[in-house]
Amino acid sequence: MENVYNFVKNWIKVWNSRDISTILSHYTDDVEVTSPMIRKSGFSDKSTLKGKEEVGRYWKEALKKFPDLNFELIDYTIGENCITIFYISVSDLLAMETLWLDQNKKIKKVNVCYRPI
Template identity: 45%
Template structure:
């Protein structure tokens, strides 16, 4: 799958609110760092590890924000990684850097948000 295809599928998955579809993009050992985990989850490190923990967090987030909608603005790529610039929750803009494993699944994410 090329970069643009991945980005469009990823956005579509999130906008569908289908947790299983969202999780299909990620490896079992996914590690996610985002200030939203710190804000919403009260986890000071802002990091979650493992698909089970991430799924539980996202399930709560999707329930809390039923009108969640992402709008893709830009796609950038590097070696085994992609950065998506998109309009996120609370009208914030986000840059999400995703790293891929050998199977093409995202195994690390670092998200940045506008203040």
């Protein structure tokens, strides 16, 4: 994938903007997000959300809970149609997030891992 560094830097910048519409514009309508934070936050009894509408509701709640959200990029790796971003997340948690991309470079699947929380 060309310009991976720019993609990653933009992804961090968009999240740090806290603008949910802009954040969601980078994801497909049928995006699937898996994260231990979904269940830990009490949003759902499952760790996977499907569809931009459900994911958007979760992220809106999360952004309210973390008004000082500021992701800091540590590094990234690339794979076949995916990027894994290593960053400092909310509450200084270390996170690795793998983003699977569709043919239009929209994010269609996400798996988030944290240093034990």
